[in-house]
Amino acid sequence: MKNVAIVGTGQTKFSKDDGDIEKFLFESTKIVFNL
Secondary structure, X not given: OHHHHHHHHHHHXXXXXXXXXXXXXXXXXXXXXXO
């Protein structure tokens, strides 16, 4: 379930702007640890 949420968020971020990839990776890491 964790991977599904991350992938869904990642697709949205990647579609918006390549510059958001780093932010997404950083925040996705925080999400994983929080879960």
